[in-house]
Amino acid sequence: MCRNPGVITVRERVGPGAVIAMEACASSHHWSRLLQSYGYEVRLVPGQFVKPFVKSNKSDRVDAEAIAEAAMRPRMRFVAVKSQRQQDLQALHRVRDDVIQQRTAKANQIRGLAAEYGITAPVGLNQLRKAIPEWLEDGDNGLSDLFRQILAGLHHDLISLDERVEVLTRSIQQVAERDPVSKRLLGLRGVGPLCATAMAIELGDGQQFRRGRDFAASLGLVPRQHSTGGKARLLGISKRGDAYTRKLLVHGARAVIRHHKVDEDPLNQWISHQMARKHPNVVSVALANKTARIAWAITRGATYQPELAAKAA
Structure with a gap:
């Protein structure tokens, strides 16, 4: 029997295989791993997605109700439990x-x-x-x-x-x-040990993201959107998610752009084409976005093919 009284209470009141929802916060990954070891399905809900469901004054009961309601939403995005x-x-x-x-x-x-x-x-x-x-x-x-x-x-x-x-x-x-995942990510251009391990932390096995764009969006590397009346308006990048990993990706992209050779391979040709039309900072973010998408595919088992990197989207 687990010595932690909180876990004992959960095991007494909730049957095996039940879904337990928690707000992603300090120690939530530890508790999630512990509960998963007892056979429960754990859903970690980001705090900003719980807040809209909080009614009236704040209390433990109101917060618990908000977490439960948020966790039952069919399109809710959950935080992957870290090992x-x-x-x-x-x-x-x-x-x-x-x-x-x-x-x-x-x-x-x-x-x-x-x-x-x-x-x-x-x-x-x-x-x-x-x-x-x-x-x-x-x-x-x-x-x-x-x-x-x-x-x-x-x-x-x-x-x-x-x-x-x-x-x-x-x-x-x-x-x-x-680390096998980090070793594969090191093959990407502009990705060193720091960036590779940082992305490995965020990606895990990659199953929490349906596609590479979702991973790039989680790092804030895609445009913000403000659309109304059927008119789509795209703004600058959202800068949501992990700023540290985004910083490493953008700095790596800047290094690639600084040392790229024109017409050497398709990716360098793509960089040269973008640099002729856009500001270097815009191209750096675009390349970081591309690198993040490729990294997700590699984590899911794909093999990095440099000749196809320019076409990654």
């Missing part, structure tokens, strides 16, 4: 991204404090790394002994954050080399 391995990899990405933000904040702090003493470094983190030791060794730059001690400590913090980012990046690369 423990997917969550482990997601934690790696989130911690790495947070450490990078801390490193950026630390670098900005060093620049701001040094600027108060009339000392500046060229743009770029690498330039700052080179400049700090020079500032500390220069005895004629007017820095006091106290500020040199402070600057030395900040430099040590920056080095520690660099090392932490490197360790996390290596861990993600090792996972990408072992």
Whole structure:
């Protein structure tokens, strides 16, 4: 018998094979896996799809009723339950991204404090790394002994954050080399270990998406729509879903566009044709959209064929 009293209560009141609906939130994937192990069908409903069904004032009973009503809708889109391995990899990405933000904040702090003493470094983190030791060794730059001690400590913090980012990046690369889905995604142009593993987290087995466009839409890579009176109006991309994975896809697409060779293969020809008519940022998003659709097909068992990549839609 499970020791968790909440699960015991569910097992006593709900028969095996029943559908249990929950709002997707913190710990929901853990509870979903646990309930699935007892034979229940679990449906995770996104919070923004539950809210329209909340009536009157907020209470636990009203929230439960709203979740139940949302889960019974025939066209409701549910959140796929992540495996423990997917969550482990997601934690790696989130911690790495947070450490990078801390490193950026630390670098900005060093620049701001040094600027108060009339000392500046060229743009770029690498330039700052080179400049700090020079500032500390220069005895004629007017820095006091106290500020040199402070600057030395900040430099040590920056080095520690660099090392932490490197360790996390290596861990993600090792996972990408072992994970079969990520290894197949690495064959896509503009997809490295970070992007491949991030998409593997979002896709899983790919069964929650009916087609590649649905996966691209879940990442916010398709146009928003505002249509009325029979007139369709398409706006900029929706930017819904996971901003982190979308960022990696767009940056990868920019790298492909920057280094593409004209008329080398069908995909490069497609890029050249798009670049002649549209802004590079628009082409980058279009290529990221195409890459996401191809990634969904590969996850579902398709083989990547570079000669057909330009026709993917």
